[in-house]
Amino acid sequence: MTAPTLITLAALCTLLPAVAFGAEARAPSAAELKAFHAYYQQRFPNDHEAQPRFAITHAGPAAPWSVAASVESAPRRGLTPLCRMTRIDFSYDKAWLAADRPRQFVWLARGACVTPAAPVELMQRMPDSDVIALLAHAPALLPRARLIMAGSSACASQRSFPFALVALDVGNGGAGAGGEEMAGLIFRSDRNTTAQVWLRKSGADLDPWNVSCQPP
DSSP: OOOOOOOHHHTTTBBOOOOOOOOEOOOOHHHHHHHHHHHHHHOTOOOOOOOOOEEEEESSSSSSOOEEEEEEEEEEOTTTTTEEEEEEEEEESSEEEOOOOEEEEEESSSEEEEEEEOOOEEEEEHHHHHHHHHHHHHHHHHHHHHHHHTOOTGGGTTTOOOOEEEEEEEEEETSSSSSSOOOEEEEEESOOOOOEEEEEEETTTEEEEEEEEEOO
């Protein structure tokens, strides 16, 4: 990741969208800003250009504040047209702590690699060519996955929800230990539910094979 040092107040006060529906948000306090600045400089002494974003929310007056921040690397080009970047997440509970490892995000762009509003998280390492194929085919695969959702008690009520692709994964296809390794598309709905679509590869074709859903 390329550098951040002097973190301006304007940059530090940029808020991430609230993650919970109906959550209240606020800007970081002076103490939280100072603590983050000190922690980040100690942890990443050569990073002088970071623009941290804060997500400070709570569900109501009686609920504690959840204090978090993230710092993203500059986008870089993979195999054309793939772009990628990393994000380090931080949480605050009397002191700032960084996540164990950076999260990886990807998207497709023929022009310059400019980070979009909602890049797709790459949960497992995979070849750039496979990532490109999954990102490119996801919009066409979702309607076919909805047909499978109709036969699942956990998914049937959600199959008409608007979904957006949020992550790519690799796993056993939802079949338990010993299942065939498959690529997975993770979609999130406008109701904050998720649907994981496992894909079986046959030659150059990708076919939805199994779907699991988080209930509303």
